[in-house]
Amino acid sequence: MAETKRAAQQRPQRIIHVPAVEDAFSTWIPPTIGAVLLCSAMLLDAIGALAEPIAALLAVVALLMVFCSSAAGHPGLRQVCGSIIVGGIGGVPTAGMAAWLARRSPWTRASTTRRAA
Secondary structure: OHHHHHHHOOOOOOOOHHHHHHHHHHHOHHHHHHHHHHHHHHHHHHHOOOOHHHHHHHHHHHHHHHHHHOHHHOOOHHHHHHHHHHHHHHHHHHHHHHHHHHHHOOOOOOOOOOOOO
16 A cells, blocks of 8 residues: 555656756857857958948947856946056057057058059
8 A cells, every 4th residue: 555655646857957058048158149140240241241330230249248148247346447457557558569560560561552553
C-alpha cells in the first residue's frame, strides 16, 4: 500500500532552462546583437552597399543597444567627474601626439593627391 501512495504523489518537474534563457536575454544577447549590427554597418558602408546616412543610423542603433545593456547607463557624479579628469589628462596629450604624427607622416593623403585626368 505504501508503494501506491508514492506513485500517486509525483512532484512536477521543474524547468531549469528558463532562468538561463532569461539571464541570456538580459545580459549578453543585446550587446552581442549590437556588436554584430555595428560590424555589419561598418562592413556594408566600406563596400558601398549602404548609403552613408543609413549606415550611420544603423551604427547609432547598434551603439545604443550596446550602451543601454551595459552597466554604464546610469553613472553617478563621481564617475562622470572621474571620466572627465582621466579623459582630459590622458586624452588631450594623446590626441596632440596623434595630430603631430599625422602632420609629419610621409604617407600621401587622399585629399591632397591629385588624380590624373
